[in-house]
Amino acid sequence: MKTNPKNIIFLVEDDQVFSKTLELHLKEHLQFRFDIHTFSDGETCLKNLHLKPSIVILDYFLNSHNPLAQNGLEILKKIKNVDPEIEVIMLSVQDKLDVAVNSMRHGAYNYLTKNDVAFFRVQNTIINIFKMIRSRRELKAVKKGEVMVLVMIGVIVLIAICLYLYFPNSIVNR
Secondary structure (H helix, E strand, C coil): CCCCCCCEEEEECCCHHHHHHHHHHHHHHCCCCCEEEEECCHHHHHHCHHHCCCEEEEECCCCCCCCCCCCHHHHHHHHHHHCCCCEEEEEECCCCHHHHHHHHHCCEEEEEECCCCHHHHHHHHHHHHHHHHHHHHHHHHHHHHHHHHHHHHHHHHHHHHHHHHHCHHHHHCC
């Protein structure tokens, strides 16, 4: 995948060791360029959504440093309210089915538990999201091309009608 200024990933994780390790893993294993911004709480992430991330990797529990910090589900809802196009990967030690279902119901692309294969699952999920984003862009380009063709056909028909109306004898005699 080519460099794209919109390939921005936010990593929202209050465990700094886990956050840095995941960041290094992604930089080493993903085969395309992206910028990664890390945040230790959801509130700071929300303040930076103007940077237009494509993906937010969001921990469910974000209260290790601030007991009043909002949890990942609350942040997920706010992210989706600001921009429904941002794909959110929920990442948590929480392996309860209701938490995963709730996250997916509120727009998470995927819900992953922190375990020994979590980094590779995050990596694969990011690859799939960027493939989906690329497919969306290509589809938009195709649709835009189809519209342009229809506009051109309309212009040609309009020109033909105008020629017939203003110069009826020259077209009929040919």
